[in-house]
Amino acid sequence: xxxxxxxxxxxxxxxxxxxxxxxxxxxxxxxxxxxxxxxxxxxxxxxxxxxxxxxxxxxxxxxxxxxxxxxxxxxxxxxxxxxxxxxxxxxxxxxxxxxxxxxxxxxxxxxxxxxxxxxxxxxxxxxxxxxxxxxxxxxxxxxxxxxxxxxxxxxxxxxxxxxxxxxxxxxxxxxxxxxxxxxxxxxxxxxxxxxxxxxxxxxxxxxxxxxxxxxxxxxxxxxxxxxxxxxxxxxxxxxxxxxxxxxxxxxxxxxxxxxxxxxxxxxxxxxxxxxxxxxxxxxxxxxxxxxxxxxxxxxxxxxxxxxxxxxxxxxxxxxxxxxxxxxxxxxxxxx
Amino acid sequence: xxxxxxxxxxxxxxxxxxxxxxxxxxxxxxxxxxxxxxxxxxxxxxxxxxxxxxxxxxxxxxxxxxxxxxxxxxxxxxxxxxxxxxxxxxxxxxxxxxxxxxxxxxxxxxxxxxxxxxxxxxxxxxxxxxxxxxxxxxxxxxxxxxxxxxxxxxxxxxxxxxxxxxxxxxxxxxxxxxxxxxxxxxxxxxxxxxxxxxxxxxxxxxxxxxxxxxxxxxxxxxxxxxxxxxxxx
Numbered sequence: 135x136x137x138x139x140x141x142x143x144x145x146x147x148x149x150x151x152x153x154x155x156x157x158x159x160x161x162x163x164x165x166x167x168x169x170x171x172x173x174x175x176x177x178x179x180x181x182x183x184x185x186x187x188x189x190x191x192x193x194x195x196x197x198x199x200x201x202x203x204x205x206x207x208x209x210x211x212x213x214x215x216x217x218x219x220x221x222x223x224x225x226x227x228x229x230x231x232x233x234x235x236x237x238x239x240x241x242x243x244x245x246x247x248x249x250x251x252x253x254x255x256x257x258x259x260x261x262x263x264x265x266x267x268x269x270x271x272x273x274x275x276x277x278x279x280x281x282x283x284x285x286x287x288x289x290x291x292x293x294x295x296x297x298x299x300x301x302x303x304x305x306x307x308x309x310x311x312x313x314x315x316x317x318x319x320x321x322x323x324x325x326x327x328x329x330x331x332x333x334x335x336x337x338x339x340x341x342x343x344x345x346x347x348x349x350x351x352x353x354x355x356x357x358x359x360x361x362x363x364x365x366x367x368x369x370x371x372x373x374x375x376x377x378x379x380x381x382x383x384x385x386x387x388x389x390x391x392x393x394x395x396x397x398x399x400x401x402x403x404x405x406x407x408x409x410x411x412x413x414x415x416x417x418x419x420x421x422x423x424x425x426x427x428x429x430x431x432x433x434x435x436x437x438x439x440x441x442x443x444x445x446x447x448x449x450x451x452x453x454x455x456x457x458x459x460x461x462x463x464x465x466x467x468x469x
Numbered sequence: 470x471x472x473x474x475x476x477x478x479x480x481x482x483x484x485x486x487x488x489x490x491x492x493x494x495x496x497x498x499x500x501x502x503x504x505x506x507x508x509x510x511x512x513x514x515x516x517x518x519x520x521x522x523x524x525x526x527x528x529x530x531x532x533x534x535x536x537x538x539x540x541x542x543x544x545x546x547x548x549x550x551x552x553x554x555x556x557x558x559x560x561x562x563x564x565x566x567x568x569x570x571x572x573x574x575x576x577x578x579x580x581x582x583x584x585x586x587x588x589x590x591x592x593x594x595x596x597x598x599x600x601x602x603x604x605x606x607x608x609x610x611x612x613x614x615x616x617x618x619x620x621x622x623x624x625x626x627x628x629x630x631x632x633x634x635x636x637x638x639x640x641x642x643x644x645x646x647x648x649x650x651x652x653x654x655x656x657x658x659x660x661x662x663x664x665x666x667x668x669x670x671x672x673x674x675x676x677x678x679x680x681x682x683x684x685x686x687x688x689x690x691x692x693x694x695x696x697x698x699x700x701x702x
Contacts, residue, residue: 159473159546163553167480170557177562188571190564192647195497197555199645201485202505205512286643343519350516351474351549354481358551364647369574403644439548 189369196361196432199400200250204353207251211258212346216338224263231267231317238268239309242275248400249277249427250357253436254349260328266320271313274453277401277427278305287423290405296468297420301405304424304464308457315452324445356439360432364398367431371396386418391458394426401427417465424461429454472524474546478517481552484559485510493559495699496566498645566700568667572628572638572651586610590619596673598622600702601639601652608676608684616676623672623686624697628653630663637672637686642701649701655685669696 181187228234256273260266279302291297379389404426408419429450438446488494489506587607590597597619607615628638634657640649656672674688
């Protein structure tokens with residue numbers, strides 16, 4: 135190997151430099167693992183404190199529970215990168231956002247996963263040339279209206295089909311509203327990072343592996359940030375604060391919408407939590423279920439990492455407002 | 470992508486497999502997620518090995534002029550390093566199941582809601598084992614008429630010890646421990662030492678009228694037990 139490098143002069147030297155960098159990275163992984171092993175007694179002492187143990191359990195739980203869905207999302211995203219020819223999506227999708235956005239919203243029903251998986255998929259759709267408004271609509275609707283979420287909502291609210299219908303309608307409306315607002319006012323520059331098609335060329339299998347690897351580490355890292363944030367909020371903020379807000383109808387909608395952002399529960403489980411919060415009005419619990427899959431601390435971290443911080447600070451508030459308004463309207467009419 | 474990235478993936482996958490094969494995952498997620506964790510773990514390990522193999526082979530390929538690999542080096546691992554945090558935590562010290570700390574902090578389940586009419590229990594069949602949720606729901610349904618004096622057996626951990634009794638609790642989880650809500654049953658009529666907070670106990674006893682929102686059980690025996698395989702309901 136070194137002989138070949140020598141013969142190739144400059145290129146070979148660059149290859150060797152990269153090899154050294156790769157080896158440094160590998161050494162760093164080993165150092166982190168060994169350091170953690172050396173600190174084990176200290177970690178055990180920490181976990182003897184109930185608050186730290188509570189935090190650690192929630193942190194690990196969110197990360198673990200999200201993993202299968204993240205792996206599914208990453209796999210689909212990598213398959214799109216490897217097997218969907220560039221230029222296909224812009225050809226098959228309608229040009230006008232007014233047509234593409236509702237199509238994308240309804241298409242979300244076909245992806246059985248929770249919110250963590252849909253972020254890498256939306257990014258891949260954008261880098262493959264899909265209209266941003268349509269990809270973002272899909273990003274919001276897929277975790278909110280897929281069959282698993284609908285079934286778990288029906289199980290959590292037995293004999294109340296109107297809750298399932300309200301959740302479906304309100305989520306669809308919110309996703310479409312955000313998509314249309316983005317189509318009208320969104321700036322392409324905000325998505326610059328997602329448009330880059332870096333590393334999408336080459337043999338399909340090689341693209342599959344490198345894309346999946348990249349997306350997994352990237353999304354996984356931000357998932358860790360989000361899980362740590364949600365665990366901190368759940369450990370620090372006592373729930374009794376919310377109980378004082380449950381009296382006023384308007385405040386309770388905002389309180390549960392805010393709680394959905396802070397708790398970062400998987401969209402397949404939030405219906406059970408909503409069902410248990412009987413001191414709140416039905417409409418505010420609907421807001422909890424509409425906001426949760428679209429905006430929460432873990433998703434904001436993922437989106438900031440995937441599309442950029444400037445994107446996330448505009449997109450998250452827009453989505454939050456759309457979801458709350460849509461839930462309030464649908465709840466007022468249906469519930 | 471570097472060898473380090475592949476190694477992190479292998480570690481992530483290995484942790485998922487180890488958690489699931491040792492049943493430790495039951496501390497964090499619903500048992501139904503187990504098979505999905507196994508599949509995800511296998512997939513991630515395979516991905517990590519594929520990356521590692523490519524990383525070790527990369528120099529010769531690069532020399533022969535397949536430029537596409539060069540792009541992948543531009544992606545650092547970046548934020549992916551953070552995945553080592555839960556890995557380190559889980560490989561070395563797996564955090565415990567949720568305990569008494571969270572009982573006062575998370576929303577209690579409103580157990581009055583939910584169930585319809587319960588089938589009456591047989592008073593002569595010996596203690597009936599049931600979840601704390603079912604016990605609470607039976608307590609509020611027709612003022613506990615479905616018990617008909619039958620003894621019950623409840624399993625949970627001690628959330629708070631007080632004079633003459635303690636709070637028995639167990640969490641309901643829908644997906645993972647982040648959505649856990651505790652159910653609390655007040656155990657009255659115990660004699661002897663106060664049980665240890667966060668210790669697991671099996672309480673045999675009889676229905677007692679609830680006190681406000683809290684169901685109560687009048688204990689005939691309290692036995693300390695090891696933590697059950699699945700700590701949640």
